[in-house]
Amino acid sequence: MENVMLRDVIVDDLPIFFEQQKDMTANFMAAFTTKDPADKVAFKAHWEKILNNEAIIKKTVIFNEKVAGHVSSFEQFGEREVSYWIGREYWGRGVATKALSQFLDCITIRPLYARAVKDNIASIRVLEKCGFEIKGEDKGYSNARAEEVEEYILKLS
Template identity: 45%
Template sequence: MELTLRPVSPDDLDLFFDHQQDPAAVWMAAFTPADLPSRVAFDARQARILAEPSIVVRTIEVDGVAVGHVLKYELDGDPEVSYWIGREHWGRGIGTTALARFLAVEITERPVFARVAQDNVGSLEVLRRNGFVIVAEGSGPAEGRGRMVKEYRLELSADTVGPAELPG
């Protein structure tokens, strides 16, 4: 598997929109915008994201095919990472490898944070494999589920040792 990260191209946006229309993926992600079904709202949000200099977003390619994206943004003054992999690519180590490379090359500041629904064991494992540790528990409104959901806040600190070896 050859995994690369590259800048987002306009052609990637159709794929990203399609990913966010998958009910199983939206349920798993949980903390999504309320207006996911709206292409107009999606395009406006993506335009803001891509124009914002403090946000770093990269398309994930595997063997030359775009399969998702990874990004860093600010939430309440803290850097946070997030990612979305198309469901047809889950379980292959793509999220773990993409996040590891993103953290090694694009986001070297520490600490950096992430949030995950407590029942999203796959995403929690991706974060743990990249050296993130749970620092808080809480709950928040999850538009992807239409209710409050328990979540973890995780941190990758400056003294946390990351993965010993990148998978793939």
């Protein structure tokens, strides 16, 4: 039986997150990524900040006893947002939806916001299945695409 669960992020998860971050297809879909996904020094510095910031709620996604990705909530643009990253080998299996749904059960802060590039239909569907609604649009520079892209702003009331 396929099982999704969340647990606190531990340092041993980081090498898996780093490998997932280097996936160019995943970077393209996420759009708003680091300038150089293969830069291990920048990755470590970024995650050190995340791990040391108690205001960021972060969980590792476990699927069938393997690290499948992570989900987090943080403040951005003056609002509380959620974000997730699921390794590509787990796409299309309901992992993101189950993980985000479990995360939202634990996070009682509302409203919550999320952002997704307009052509990332799968991520938009995950967010909608979890109760988010498209409330606006924005544009931003995508490192992964090396151009400005349009995104939806979604809200969970």
